[in-house]
Amino acid sequence: MMTGPDSDPFETMRPRLLGLAYRMLGSMADAEDAVQDTFLKWQGTEKASIANREAFLTTVCTNCCLDALKAAHRKRVDYVGPWIPEPLQVDAGSDPEIDLERAQSLTTAFLLLLERLSPKERAAYVLREVFGKPYEDVAQALDLSETACRQLVSRAGRHIQNPATRFVPTPDHQQQMLSAFLNAVESGSTDQLSGLLSETVQFHSDGGGKVAALGRVLEGRDEVAKYVAQIIRRLWGGAPVLPCFINGLRGLVVLEDMRVVTALTFGYDEDGRIDRILVVRNPDKLRQLARPVRHDPESGALWQ
Structure with a gap:
């Protein structure tokens, strides 16, 4: 949530955009590039014309990720051996047992399952199921109807949902x-x-x-x-x-x-x-x- 009249909407959103981009791309370097591209487009946009700045930034970042996924797919055709998302050393905080169900969306095993999805299925699923975006926002981000986005999320769920995908042990x-x-x-x-x-x-x-x-x-x-x-x-x-x-x-x-x-x-x-x-x-x-x-x-x- 963006608070304070002097807060920079982009800087407020940056951590969430980075979290979105990393889950989409499986690479922190690529995620940082997508967030930087989002920043450049934000800088070049007339802010007064943006009704919902959070939705705008999410849409721009999502589309930067979709473009990056197309390029990544071409590279992975020639990748030698199995491909695994880039690992992150994550600060567990003072109580690593907090919200284990939500934490599963960052695990390597879960990110690897997302690789089974098409780029738009992946985007719709991450926006809806991980970030809890309403279908109206998902539709805006993907330039699709809400009905089409519901179908994407449902299809993605069938591809990757099994009991293990949501299980994170204590x-x-x-x-x-x-x-x-x-x-x-x-x-x-x-x-x-x-x-x-x-x-x-x-x-x-x-x-x-x-x-x-x-x-x-x-x-x-x-x-x-x-x-x-x-x-x-x-x-x-x-x-x-x-x-x-x-x-x-x-x-x-x-x-x-x-x-x-x-x-x-x-x-x-x-x-x-x-x-x-x-x-x-x-x-x-x-x-x-x-x-x-x-x-x-x-x-x-x-x-x-």
């Missing part, structure tokens, strides 16, 4: 699973690992063709447990491993010469078992981890 459970996972990796026990994983678990590893990473998505408890026990244990042997809040969940980073070379986070099923192991090794995507961000689950805003 911080205590996350910590228990992370500790158990590390113990299993250190011991090399596939039995220990299997006990943590869902039957349909997937292992995604994003190296972007720049560093060694698995070039395909592994699926199934036995195959994933065997790979983690045999390969990850060897790769991480002796390297410093530190806890880190990644996209709102407890994760970890692996260091080499004091540089982050790997970021890992999980997705969970309804029973609290690990159903996604998401490993980012592409160095271009790890730079942002040095700049923690603050997330407001209530508004979806991001502050750097």
Whole structure:
């Protein structure tokens, strides 16, 4: 909400625009570019002609993101191996258990599900279901009828809604699973690992063709447990491993010469078992981890 006669509407909205753009694009660098483009268009617009400045800025930013998604799609055709959204080190605040349901909209597993959607489905779904925009505003942002936007949101929901997409375990459970996972990796026990994983678990590893990473998505408890026990244990042997809040969940980073070379986070099923192991090794995507961000689950805003 914009308050105060002297407040700058754009600066007031900037954190929410950044939160919107990051969820749309899965990249903080691209999100910052979209917000900057929004600022430039705001600067070049006669303010007196804008009836609803918040709606105007949301519309401009959404369309900047849609343009960026078209360009990103062309790049990803040639992307080497699985693609994972850029991880963020998120300040958990004083009480990380607050509003876990809303916090799920920032998790890596959820952002990866959004990749299944068309750009307009993604925009409509994020605006409506994450940011709670009325359909009137969604329609204005996408230059569509409200009926068409309802259809987009409904179709998007069918594509990505399953029990796991809305499940974020308590911080205590996350910590228990992370500790158990590390113990299993250190011991090399596939039995220990299997006990943590869902039957349909997937292992995604994003190296972007720049560093060694698995070039395909592994699926199934036995195959994933065997790979983690045999390969990850060897790769991480002796390297410093530190806890880190990644996209709102407890994760970890692996260091080499004091540089982050790997970021890992999980997705969970309804029973609290690990159903996604998401490993980012592409160095271009790890730079942002040095700049923690603050997330407001209530508004979806991001502050750097």
